[in-house]
Amino acid sequence: MQQTRLFSQGCTVLLALTFSPFSQAYQYDQAARLINERLSYMKDVAGYKAEKHLAIEDQEQEKKVLLQSTAEAESFGLDGQSAAPFIIAQMDAAKAIQYRYRADWLSTPEKNWQPQDLSEVRTKISALNTALLKNIAYDLKRNNNRAPSHCAYMWPVQQPNLRDADKRILCQTLNQIRLK
Incomplete structure (x- = not known):
C-alpha cells in the first residue's frame, strides 16, 4: 500500500514536470554537453596554432564554417538566419579561449603536452557541430519551437x-534559434 502510494505520487510529480514550463530546463542539456565537448578541443587548436606560428583568427575558415553550419541548420529544419548568431558566438568563444591559453603560455609554457593535429581536431569539431544542430532542431520540434527563457542549462x-x-552569449544566441 505504502509503495503504491509513493509510486503514484512519483508518477504525478513526473507528469507535472513533463508538461510544465520547468521541463524546458532539460531541453538543451544535450546541446550543453555538445558545446562543452566542442570547446574542450580549444586547447589543442591553440597549441597547434602556437606551435606552427599561426594566427588564432582564420577568417577564411570561419566563413567556411559559418556557411557549412548554416546550410546544415537549414537541412535540419532550422531557420539559418536565426542560427547564424549562435554559430558565430561559438566561434567567438572558441577564439577567446584560444587567446587566453596563448596569453597564459607566455608566462607559463605548457610542458609535456602535444596538441592534436589541427585537421583531426577540425573533423571532430565539425561532427560535433552537426550533432549540435540536429539536437537543437529536435528539441525545438519537440517543444513546439519554444526555446528556454533562461540559461540554467548552460552553467554546467x-x-x-x-x-x-x-x-x-552562447545561451542568448542559442535561445534565439527557431525552426523554419
Missing part, C-alpha cells in the same frame, strides 16, 4: 578559459 558547461560572459 565548464572549460578552462571559458568565462560566464561567453556562456551567457
Whole structure:
C-alpha cells in the first residue's frame, strides 16, 4: 500500500514536470554537453596554432564554417538566419579561449603536452557541430519551437578559459534559434 502510494505520487510529480514550463530546463542539456565537448578541443587548436606560428583568427575558415553550419541548420529544419548568431558566438568563444591559453603560455609554457593535429581536431569539431544542430532542431520540434527563457542549462558547461560572459552569449544566441 505504502509503495503504491509513493509510486503514484512519483508518477504525478513526473507528469507535472513533463508538461510544465520547468521541463524546458532539460531541453538543451544535450546541446550543453555538445558545446562543452566542442570547446574542450580549444586547447589543442591553440597549441597547434602556437606551435606552427599561426594566427588564432582564420577568417577564411570561419566563413567556411559559418556557411557549412548554416546550410546544415537549414537541412535540419532550422531557420539559418536565426542560427547564424549562435554559430558565430561559438566561434567567438572558441577564439577567446584560444587567446587566453596563448596569453597564459607566455608566462607559463605548457610542458609535456602535444596538441592534436589541427585537421583531426577540425573533423571532430565539425561532427560535433552537426550533432549540435540536429539536437537543437529536435528539441525545438519537440517543444513546439519554444526555446528556454533562461540559461540554467548552460552553467554546467565548464572549460578552462571559458568565462560566464561567453556562456551567457552562447545561451542568448542559442535561445534565439527557431525552426523554419
